[in-house]
Amino acid sequence: MYASNERLPLPPVATRRTAPRCSTCSRRFLCMPAELSAREFAQVDDIVGATRAIRRGGRLFSANDRFENVYKVRTGSLKTVLVHRDGVEQINSFFVAGETLGLDGLSVDRHACDAIALEDSSVCVIPFAELERMCLSIRAMQRHLHRAMSGEIVRESALVMLLGTMSAEQRVAAFLLNLSDRVGGRGYPREELELRMTREEIGSYLGLKLETVSRMLSKFARDGLIQARAKKVRIVDREGLEKV
């Protein structure tokens, strides 16, 4: 529905068997608790078994797949898609570098959603059973995992609030601002957004039709809040957007 190639036979997923080294990774403080000792980081290296490359439109996992791993985004970005019985779909999150996917699978040992790459991406694979075991001996790791899960709950709550109480205009504004904060948090300029998803995907996430998303972007541009052409959006008047 979103990308026509999503459902094709088997997306080309290469699993590099060379274990990545968390201990020397530049993103390690994004992924792992800051308090880990060198010895503890060595344990992490043992656990993190592989990286996986996923092509645009390819799947990292599907709903109902056996839950075995959680994943950290190395490069690129992914979406997770909830599929209702009648085939109705909704995107319920977008993930960028450093963020954790897959924690939804733990409750019933099966994933609750599909995870699909928005662009060519790569992830680190963390076997959950081993992560859980490591949490038994490393307090900081336990706390880190708990925070990650709780953070997911809070993030979803924010989406619930957005869907339950905001107008189309407010939803799109909130979406842009949220994205801006996230890229900003990773050192990139806050005002320059490179949307990796289509209008339809944004709409799916925000509970709107693609035409409505497009109209709101046009309106913001007319009102001088943003400049938008295609996938590139520049935030011109951040305060204006916040007040929408």
Place this chain on the structure above:
Amino acid sequence: MYASNERLPLPPVATRRTAPRCSTCSRRFLCMPAELSAREFAQVDDIVGATRAIRRGGRLFSANDRFENVYKVRTGSLKTVLVHRDGVEQINSFFVAGETLGLDGLSVDRHACDAIALEDSSVCVIPFAELERMCLSIRAMQRHLHRAMSGEIVRESALVMLLGTMSAEQRVAAFLLNLSDRVGGRGYPREELELRMTREEIGSYLGLKLETVSRMLSKFARDGLIQARAKKVRIVDREGLEKV
């Protein structure tokens, strides 16, 4: 906004200091992992410090309160309310006996929502730091906590799907069916619902206005799917409701 007494000075909250005994509680298998040994249950008894009674409209905790405990519902029912900056509110969950509240607070050490009793209720208080410590030594407890958190994520996802893709009619139908399953799961007759919340609260949860909720209930009654008078709802045609 919902119950006028919510914001009054201090709700009368009695904290009984007599520790409850999980090891002999009839709901222990709802709250705790089934695999615990007698010795392990004794540890649980040590941790669970107190019960708390909350009057209708009283608060168990408020947004931004320091996160210290999670709570198990003993009797009654509660709602959690998200409050946006401008004071816009949305209910993001209802809790009944055996269910766990408060896990949202972990991510930033402060609660993200208000928890308010829908009727006179009581909860068991579990200091989270001690629960986390117990998880280090008892695998079953660790797994149990993780499942509870992940379950919360999945539950919120379902709400996101509902808010993002369903019509008013479908939302109300889904709400009734969900409630039916939950009371059914606890041994009560599936078809007889006693709503503990107002139309406005249902609407807040479903992202609808109270009038819309009322209209949908009337419509279902006209169509012979339910019988409704005031807070009592009987599900007459479950399949019909599912197909809405």
Place this chain on the structure above:
DNA sequence: CGCGTGTTTGACAGTTTTCAAATTAGGTGG
């Protein structure tokens, strides 16, 4: 038994969706 809160219902307004068509962007093969 009466008052206040909660609920139902109607008429109308506003927002978002639907359907349709024109325009633009992006990727591919020549």
Place this chain on the structure above:
DNA sequence: CCACCTAATTTGAAAACTGTCAAACACGCG
């Protein structure tokens, strides 16, 4: 490197749905 083709986006007009406002009714607490 350009032309072409498909997918994505924009925009308009009309329809559908939900919200708003208002009034009457019912229930339950005290």
